Amino acid sequence: MESPSSLANRYVAVWNESDAERRKSQIADLWIPQGRHYVGDREFEGYDALETRVREAHEKNVRDNANRFRAADDARRVHDVVVFHWEMLPASGETILARGLEFLVVDGSGRIVADYQFFPA
Template sequence: MSETRNIDAQTLADRYVAVWHETDEHRRRDAIAALWVPDGQHYVGERAARGYEALEARIRGSHEKTSGMTATGSALSRMPGCCVTSSPFYWEMLPADSETVLATGLEILTVDAEGRILVDYQFVPARP
């Protein structure tokens, strides 16, 4: 059984949110590869994405719909498992020029011992 590396939950949440804001397609692909395992999964409602290409399409589509918005993430306590860690966090989406919250969500990320996302469950809407 491998030992889970000490993963800072807020850093993981910040990196996750940054991927969803990256506008440069090459940097976004690199960030996805650095954050998810090659067959990483993302679920929201009935939609699912698996692997880098599907994750890129999902993130690009979301970015196109929410252009001009900003999001912030607030990490919650981690729940250690045998060789994976669950790292949940809430996020809020706001217009870049306003304090008005337009959307909220809850992410539950299951990560490997290196801190890369295995499975990402997104729940929208959510409130802390």
């Protein structure tokens, strides 16, 4: 089984990925086909919706605002749940601009069934 830190790093990498085809492939590797992502009052289910969500966040935060995401070194797993914090930083700096918590429910193979994203208001 994949380590929690490896999953956290792969998860964050998809939000940084600029190539649409690689991003699509990474999403399929991370989530099950009917995987869900929750953020605030929004819900995304299935690969098409997940691709839209990740693309829009990438365009806003990475492409347009020159930031990057990274996983904090605190990923841990209990049974079918993986939690970790993520950070958004300038592409060329180390100042943390935002920090959030990811709560992932995974299946037996380690793929994401449900993804709950929390970040400061």
